[in-house]
Amino acid sequence: MLNSRIFLILLLTFILILRIQSLGGLHEPEPDPFLEEIGSKFESQRNYLSKVSQAILPQPQAALLTGMVLGVKEDLPFEFKKALSNTSTMHIVVVSGQNLTLLGGFLLGLAPLIGRKKTLIVTLIFLIFYSVFTGLQIPVLRAVLMFGLASIAQILGRADDSPWVLMLTALAMLIYNPSWLLSISFQLSFLATVGVIILAPALIEHFNFLPNLIKQDLVVTTAAQIMVFPIIAVNFHQMSIFGILVNSLILWTVPIIMLTGMATFLISIINIWLAELFGLIPGVLLTYFVYIVDAFNQPWANMYVGRISWIVWIGYYLIILGIYLTLRKRNTLKSESQN
Numbered sequence: 001m002l003n004s005r006i007f008l009i010l011l012l013t014f015i016l017i018l019r020i021q022s023l024g025g026l027h028e029p030e031p032d033p034f035l036e037e038i039g040s041k042f043e044s045q046r047n048y049l050s051k052v053s054q055a056i057l058p059q060p061q062a063a064l065l066t067g068m069v070l071g072v073k074e075d076l077p078f079e080f081k082k083a084l085s086n087t088s089t090m091h092i093v094v095v096s097g098q099n100l101t102l103l104g105g106f107l108l109g110l111a112p113l114i115g116r117k118k119t120l121i122v123t124l125i126f127l128i129f130y131s132v133f134t135g136l137q138i139p140v141l142r143a144v145l146m147f148g149l150a151s152i153a154q155i156l157g158r159a160d161d162s163p164w165v166l167m168l169t170a171l172a173m174l175i176y177n178p179s180w181l182l183s184i185s186f187q188l189s190f191l192a193t194v195g196v197i198i199l200a201p202a203l204i205e206h207f208n209f210l211p212n213l214i215k216q217d218l219v220v221t222t223a224a225q226i227m228v229f230p231i232i233a234v235n236f237h238q239m240s241i242f243g244i245l246v247n248s249l250i251l252w253t254v255p256i257i258m259l260t261g262m263a264t265f266l267i268s269i270i271n272i273w274l275a276e277l278f279g280l281i282p283g284v285l286l287t288y289f290v291y292i293v294d295a296f297n298q299p300w301a302n303m304y305v306g307r308i309s310w311i312v313w314i315g316y317y318l319i320i321l322g323i324y325l326t327l328r329k330r331n332t333l334k335s336e337s338q339n
Contacts, residue, residue: 088243106255139185221251
């Protein structure tokens with residue numbers, strides 16, 4: 001079975017190489033006209049909901065909510081945008097496959113409470129809702145496909161198949177459009193999904209000293225952060241010495257903000273006053289988000305990240321792989337000893 005999986009991955013990789021050669025190399029990804037046309041049909045609804053956000057929340061909280069939930073690029077205050085840059089948190093405040101992956105990971109954590117099948121159904125429904133809210137943007141659709149297929153394997157008791165499903169899905173998508181390999185959003189989505197689906201389950205057994213809800217969210221967000229760190233450092237060319245700490249303090253709020261934000265927008269369609277009342281939940285979390293970013297906004301702590309050899313990043317991921325395999329082996333031995 002293992003040999004057949006490896007053979008299939010090697011075959012798809014070879015097909016991908018041939019596809020890239022036939023296209024004359026990799027080029028910057030271009031917008032998909034078909035998906036853009038579909039997304040434009042939701043533009044008026046998203047603009048309306050953006051106005052709702054501005055009516056019930058102050059700035060910059062309103063702009064943060066519409067950015068994370070609707071994908072509407074509101075103008076953040078210049079000083080706060082600079083603070084996001086100085087704390088290495090700019091990537092969080094826009095719609096992205098990474099945020100969707102965090103949302104999905106948070107929902108999968110409900111499996112012990114409501115059951116695996118119900119969790120899977122709820123997760124997929126929310127991911128579809130999020131895709132529609134954001135206007136069916138390509139980064140989100142890619143993340144839905146990768147995370148959805150990998151999580152189905154995991155939630156149905158085939159956790160060992162999740163890495164293979166994720167790899168095969170990513171290769172199939174790249175064969176369809178090889179230019180996505182150069183897309184930062186594709187890289188973030190793929191690596192965040194690896195963190196949530198593969199790395200987080202290996203880590204979570206070692207955080208039993210924490211309450212279940214906090215443990216699940218903390219481990220998921222930390223695992224995703226570990227995996228995407230090089231992509232953020234290389235592409236944004238800057239890193240805050242407080243970046244990892246700040247992300248750890250605020251990433252746990254992202255899926256809750258997204259869930260309660262979507263609920264607030266849906267309620268606003270029925271009654272704006274109820275939406276304003278319910279909007280206090282994401283509002284409090286967004287205020288906490290703003291407070292943490294402002295508290296660690298220290299320009300002197302922001303470092304420029306120049307060009308770093310790809311060998312360094314390969315070493316980084318090999319270290320993570322070694323840690324993952326060690327933790328997985330320990331978890332297996334612990335499970336066998338308990339049985």
